[in-house]
Amino acid sequence: MNAQDDVHDEGGRRLDQIRLTGLSATGYHGVFAHERREGQTFVADVVVHLDTRRAAAGDDLAHTVDYGELAQLVVAVLGGEPVDLVETVAERIAATVLARPHVQAVDVAVHKPQAPITVPFGDVVVAIRRDRTKLPAAEPYRPPTGQVRRGDGRHPVTADQPGARSAPPLAEPPAPTPEPAQPVPVATAQAAPPVPARVSVADALSGGVPTTDAGRRAHDAGPDGAGAVLVGPAPTGAVPTGVMPAVPAGPAAEAWSAPHEEPSYSYDGPPTELMAPVVDVERTAPTSPAPEAARTELMAPVTDVVEGELVLDAFDEPPAHPVRAVLALGANLGPAQDTLRQAVADLAATPGLEVVAVSPLARTAAVGPEQPDYLNAVVLTRTTLAPRELLRAVQAVELRHGRERREHWGPRTLDIDVVVHGETLGVTDDLELPHPRAHQRAFVLQPWAQVDPEAVLPGLGGGPVALLAATAPDRDGVRWMALDWLTAPVPAANAEPDGAGEAHHP
Ligand SMILES: Nc1ncnc2c1ncn2[C@@H]1O[C@H](COP(=O)(O)OP(=O)(O)OP(=O)(O)O)[C@@H](O)[C@H]1O
Ligand SMILES: Nc1nc2c(c(=O)[nH]1)N=C(CO)CN2
Structure with a gap:
């Protein structure tokens, strides 16, 4: 070569x-x-x-x-x-x-x-x-519908569901309920990693042992069949279980609708399949030739579409199929563990968003200005929301828990970042995907690697999450993780372990 x-x-x-x-x-x-x-x-x-x-x-x-x-x-x-x-x-x-x-x-x-x-x-x-800088001066070939068959049995495919294309509307953001600042109380803790297994919300909140593989099964389950356990909408304070059906096994043929289309979403694959295709480029730029559209998939903001007063871009496009999204939660003010539990329940109750699995709870030294330790967790979800809808949804949950932005990287009752949304890569004024700092944050990467050991962070600086977690600059600040944090009784503030609430400098 x-x-x-x-x-x-x-x-x-x-x-x-x-x-x-x-x-x-x-x-x-x-x-x-x-x-x-x-x-x-x-x-x-x-x-x-x-x-x-x-x-x-x-x-x-x-x-x-x-x-x-x-x-x-x-x-x-x-x-x-x-x-x-x-x-x-x-x-x-x-x-x-x-x-x-x-x-x-x-x-x-x-x-x-x-x-x-x-x-x-x-x-x-x-x-x-x-x-993608020197684009072809020709239209791509588009085979007639049904000409090419896809699917190989290992990767079952499903037909495009027109109905699945629009995401359900977001719930109204509930009224804010600010919490007074307090040090962080926590439930049962264990020493810093390794933590052996992922925690499924379904397991954890149904009172089961939170170290089973159910989270992974749920994450691998498909949208159309039966068999997998998953969470559904929850009343405040608890995340009840529901059923997410699985894709039927075996080979399936998919008619071509356009040559750019991804093999459809499969839930039978390994956990690294976490990122699934998101942007249906044909819908993103309906009047553009496909090479332009394909570029749109990589660089979400390039095709702004003016619709009335609103400027839309690819981040406003709901995915054609449910995609996996990873959310990073952090809190270091008030009853942080309770807040995070509530936040998981709130996320699970958000229309268009399903919580698939929740990581152990990590206690981490604050990165940034002097402030108390954080509690951090990562939530694996599946969503039909567009990236920007997902951002608004998590911001509504932040708001509900009294989130204020006073200081850059300062203390907060609740912070929720969208780490990845399917395979979307892009930068806009209000949203960047993957989250631009996720690749260097042990407080995100370590819990994520615990709940999905084979996860891969896409984009620049990305790679296997477990590897990134092991080398992140703040890795020594991850003090311990708790497996049963969704269910265990939260101890009183004065029963917290040594060092809780202390400021720490990385
Ligand atoms: N992937 C993303 N997830 C969440 N917010 C994002 C993302 N990309 C861009 N933003 C924007 O960042 C803004 C600031 O977010 P936030 O207040 O949570 O930042 P921060 O928590 O102080 O810092 P950091 O982004 O480093 O975690 C948000 O209003 C949002 O519009
Ligand atoms: N340990 C830790 N440090 C932080 C965190 C966080 O969640 N955990 N969030 C920040 C801003 O989002 C800034 N610093």
Whole structure:
């Protein structure tokens, strides 16, 4: 492989490659009538540049490009609608490949070995590179509905549900109930990590042992079948259990609606499948060609749409399928453990948001100005809310618990950050995804790694969460974690362990 063939990501890291060579078909491209009439062999080589780590970490096709599917698309362009120029064929292939999720850049070489050249020759090749800064000057190929079948049994797929596209409305934010500032009381604690297993809300709040794998089962369960335990809306102070059905097992075929569409959401995969596709790019930029739309998926804010007075962007797009979202909770004022419990119940009661599992509770030294220790937890959810709707929903929960923003990184009764929402990456004035500081915060990463040991944080600075947690600058500030914090009686403030409420400097 030549170094000049490499493509690098924004951090300067060389992207991985998937190469397909010698794809061939009889095509009818050319400027001469006989070429249009008789056809000839066209051959394509394609190099896809992408980051394959996440797919490899979870052994999950959903996070990479299916080369079989790609090969079909390329051959369909070669043998498809006739055009005059090889350049146009190459451009069309590039557009088609770039419209696939995860693809950062593509090299395309189209060979025309039987070209009408009047001297002896070996081959004629048009070779191009296209990426998200140099977009293809062609429309991607869109196969007719039903032409390509997808799904392999390991990754069951479901048909797109039109009804699933709009998220339920948010609940009205309830009236704020400010709490007086107090040091942090906590329930049963145990020494800092390792904490052996994840805690499922369903288990914890039904009084079961909170160290089972039920959280993971729930997180892996699908939207349509039966069998998995999950939480439903809860009255204040408790998160009752409900049922989230699972996707039927076995292979399933999905009709193509557009070439950019992700393999649909599967709950059978490993926990690293936490991030699922979010932005239906066709709906995001209905009038844009697909390469633009695909870019929208990566850079959410690029396509602002003015609707009346409101400027909308991709963060306002509800996902086509429920996606997994990770929320980080923190509190260091007032009855923090109670507040966090209530917050979990409030989140579970939010329409369009389902709480799947809750991490152990971590006691952490404050990062930032001098202030009492925090209690931190991470909540794994599944949501049909758009990223910005989710932000508003968590802010409504913050508000309900008297959240005020007086000091940057200062003490607070409740803070809830959206760490990730599906696979959405983007920056706007009010929302950045993934959360820009999550990758360096042990107070987020350690609880997250406990509840989902194989989680991977997407985006710049991302990677396996457990690894990031082990190297985060504030890792020594994570003092201990409590497994039974959702159910155990909260001790009185004077019964807290040593060091509680002390200010700490990282
Ligand atoms: N992923 C995100 N999750 C939550 N808020 C975000 C996110 N991205 C941007 N924001 C914006 O950040 C603003 C400030 O949030 P907040 O007051 O919670 O910050 P903070 O807790 O003091 O600091 P930090 O963001 O470092 O946790 C919010 O009003 C929100 O609009
Ligand atoms: N340990 C800890 N430190 C913090 C936290 C937090 O949740 N935990 N939140 C902050 C602002 O969101 C600032 N500093």
